[in-house]
Amino acid sequence: xxxxxxxxxxxxxxxxxxxxxxxxxxxxxxxxxxxxxxxxxxxxxxxxxxxxxxxxxxxxxxxxxxxxxxxxxxxxxxxxxxxxxxxxxxxxxxxxxxxxxxxxxxxxxxxxxxxxxxxxxxxxxxxxxxxxxxxxxxxxxxxxxxxxxxxxxxxxxxxxxxxxxxxxxxxxxxxxxxxxxxxxxxxxxxxxxxxxxxxxxxxxxxxxxxxxxxxxxxxxxxxxxxxxxxxxxxxxxxxxxxxxxxxxxxxxxxxxxxxxxxxxxxxxxxx
Numbered sequence: 001x002x003x004x005x006x007x008x009x010x011x012x013x014x015x016x017x018x019x020x021x022x023x024x025x026x027x028x029x030x031x032x033x034x035x036x037x038x039x040x041x042x043x044x045x046x047x048x049x050x051x052x053x054x055x056x057x058x059x060x061x062x063x064x065x066x067x068x069x070x071x072x073x074x075x076x077x078x079x080x081x082x083x084x085x086x087x088x089x090x091x092x093x094x095x096x097x098x099x100x101x102x103x104x105x106x107x108x109x110x111x112x113x114x115x116x117x118x119x120x121x122x123x124x125x126x127x128x129x130x131x132x133x134x135x136x137x138x139x140x141x142x143x144x145x146x147x148x149x150x151x152x153x154x155x156x157x158x159x160x161x162x163x164x165x166x167x168x169x170x171x172x173x174x175x176x177x178x179x180x181x182x183x184x185x186x187x188x189x190x191x192x193x194x195x196x197x198x199x200x201x202x203x204x205x206x207x208x209x210x211x212x213x214x215x216x217x218x219x220x221x222x223x224x225x226x227x228x229x230x231x232x233x234x235x236x237x238x239x240x241x242x243x244x245x246x247x248x249x250x251x252x253x254x255x256x257x258x259x260x261x262x263x264x265x266x267x268x269x270x271x
Contacts, residue, residue: 012048021081037060045115127190138269
């Protein structure tokens with residue numbers, strides 16, 4: 001079976017986990033929540049620090065959730081998240097979405113949030129997600145679309161950030177505009193288009209607190225995370241250029257009328 005060939009652009013620097021631990025089922029998987037039943041067995045791929053995973057487990061109290069992560073180090077935080085909330089119907093494992101180590105028809109729901117944009121073969125990943133999902137079950141995927149992200153006002157340097165991110169992510173083997181491609185990838189993976197529900201969802205950062213949080217984590221990520229190292233080592237930017245982009249993020253965050261929107265594509269695929 002194919003194995004992961006892409007490099008995870010963000011890594012697990014504190015500035016990355018700062019955003020990942022903010023994610024909940026409500027703000028990141030609302031398109032799926034109404035389809036969940038208490039008894040369901042769920043596979044949550046790319047679970048990271050486990051905040052969405054724990055929420056899903058709370059929504060299926062008579063079921064079981066398995067959080068799967070390619071990077072084992074972050075699973076310690078995921079387990080701590082579940083333990084702190086007293087959730088005991090969740091377990092965590094290391095694995096690769098391209099070759100899932102589970103039998104056919106193992107799960108009622110197979111879920112991935114912000115994963116397919118980072119993998120080397122998203123179509124193969126969806127084939128595997130379909131394989132391990134029971135007939136009548138659901139494959140649920142949500143991914144951002146970086147080219148569709150938009151902001152106000154047009155602070156100098158912000159567009160440079162967007163173009164740089166696209167270059168770095170693609171050089172790492174990913175597709176940062178995954179959101180607009182999810183339904184097409186699902187068709188290529190063998191899903192019946194008539195059984196695929198396609199929606200969009202957004203995050204919006206507008207208040208002073210939201211702008212400060214979003215701008216600071218991206219400013220820090222731009223100079224201190226794996227993304228920064230990938231940008232410099234890959235010849236996509238210099239350290240000085242990254243510093244300039246980080247300053248642009250902070251300048252944007254300080255704008256009284258600042259506004260930033262993140263568009264996501266979402267698919268619910270009936271197996």
